[in-house]
Amino acid sequence: MPSVDFTLPHWLYWIGLIVFPILAMMLARRAQPEKRTYGLPLGYLILVTGGMLGLHRFYLRSLLGMVYLPVFLLILYANGEERTARNEFSNAINTVRQAERTIERETGRVATAESDLDKLRAAVDDTQDGTALQKRRAERALKRAEKAIATGGDRIAESEAALTQAQPVAKVAGAARAFWNSVARYSFFTILAFLAIDALMLPRLVASARAKADAEPEEPEMEIDEETAARAAELDPSARKADHEYAENWIDRLALFAGEFVSYWAVIAVFVYYYEVIVRYVFNAPTNWAHESMYLMFGMQYLIAGSYAMLTESHVRVDIFYAPLTKPRKAWVDLFTSIFFFIFAGTLLVTSYIFAMDAIAVPTGNSVVSEWARGNLGFFEMFGALTFGNWTDPNVRWGEISFNEWEIPLWPMKWMMVVGGLLLILQGVSKLSKDIRTIARGY
Known part of the structure; x- marks a missing residue:
């Protein structure tokens, strides 16, 4: 078999995680044809x-x-x-x-x-x-x-x-x-x-x-009568609720954007694992980067999508006592349990920031950034000491890197923990304001 010797460059990995979701969101928002065809x-x-x-x-x-x-x-x-x-x-x-x-x-x-x-x-x-x-x-x-x-x-x-x-x-x-x-x-x-x-x-x-396809007769679409739709909405009011209906402020819209953005990373995983299977079993050349790149990506996806899951109430919970309550009483319960939520989210944010700074403080080539992370240099001193070669030379890296052959920097993933914790706290603030408003209005 022809040999396949390809290692994903780090820059291409990061560009793919940023550019692909943007293109996917643009394609998803374009006008759809009335009749789908090949x-x-x-x-x-x-x-x-x-x-x-x-x-x-x-x-x-x-x-x-x-x-x-x-x-x-x-x-x-x-x-x-x-x-x-x-x-x-x-x-x-x-x-x-x-x-x-x-x-x-x-x-x-x-x-x-x-x-x-x-x-x-x-x-x-x-x-x-x-x-x-x-x-x-x-x-x-x-x-x-x-x-x-x-x-x-x-x-x-x-x-x-x-x-x-x-x-x-x-x-x-x-x-x-x-x-x-x-x-x-x-x-x-x-x-x-x-x-x-x-x-x-x-x-x-x-x-x-x-x-x-044009020659085949069209199948009639299934129609739901108003009585059935009303009964379904009564049994589960949120069953037909679209994501944009959850957004009431800029924090909610930010959470929706973050959740939609990282959701398209799952499509990247399909392509990457498909490539891994092909090169492993067809070309007898397994990669040293596919598995690591994807589990790091899924880790970031899990953290960033936390605020989206909280907004759309997608987290798993046992609501035997919570479900029958009226909306104001649910707001009182949410207000009380928010104490534990903010303890968790605040701990996540603080510890994530410590982990992220520690990851940058590891010197692996660019000691200027590492010296700043360790507190030996001021921010403007560090910024002034950086040169173009610090960013373009492949032999110069800074921050914690993985121990396998791919050697990708790990500090960006740890900073995504900070981003995820910050989004979660912001969404908690949004939820808290909604609960207070519901209690004040009484409905």
Whole structure:
């Protein structure tokens, strides 16, 4: 298979987290056509992201997408067999190398011991008339030499047997590895050829799918009568409540914007994990950044979306006693429990700020920012000491970084904890003012 060696640059990661939600929000707010139909941009998007499975064909209701599936499954099977053969080849080669080193080492030791054997025997004979200590020393030296010869001979015999057994295995495994690698490669090239043909044909395919859709009779939309709608609203008043209906002030609108912004990060995760699956199982090249980038992103999403969840009452709660209460009594309960909320949110904000400043204080290249975070430099002194190279040189980083090969800075994630805590406190203030107003009005 062609090799895939791509590591997501840090700058592209941050730009993607900022730019993608903005573009998605713009697309979501554009005017929608009265009748939904097949779109060429969406067709090309599916071809790029899911074309290896023929999903663009299934999107257009073309059964020719089934042609892609056996080829793709063949790639997965061939890669699995190639990995098995590679492990067998690697183990066999390690055995061969270890056996060859053992034979080379022990052959020299045995030859040296055999060459000294006559001298050691003569030394033992010469000590017959000597002291007992000299005799014991000569006998021990002779025994060591004889043992080295015997042990070395056994090791050489074992290594030769292992070598004889491992060499054919390495040859067979190497041939199997090359074969399955070729199968996977040519299967991949086959899918690429299919995709190239479909990329050229896609405009005509979309036009044909639109014509078929226009020829089909439209299904009548299900209508809900007023009585049913009123009963549903009575059972669950917030069931049909849109997000914008929650906004009563600028804090609420900020929470709605933050929640919508980070919600589109889940779409990024779909693309990233799809890429990870493809490069891992199709190209045998797992990434070192996909998993870390996504769990860091989800951590930031969880914190920033807290105010949105509080505004739209999306948090899980047990409201056996709370639900039957009237609106003013609910406001009294919320007013009392807000004490515990502000203790939690304030603790989150303070500890997050400490964590964020500690993360910046870690010197990893740019000591100017770290010195400011540790309190050794003033803000304006730090700002004046920064140079353009502090921001553009890839060898200069500042703040805490991850310990894996990707080495992404962690301090931005910890500052998002501060942002999340601040949004949560602001939303708590908004909720508190609404409860006080409800109690004052009595409804």
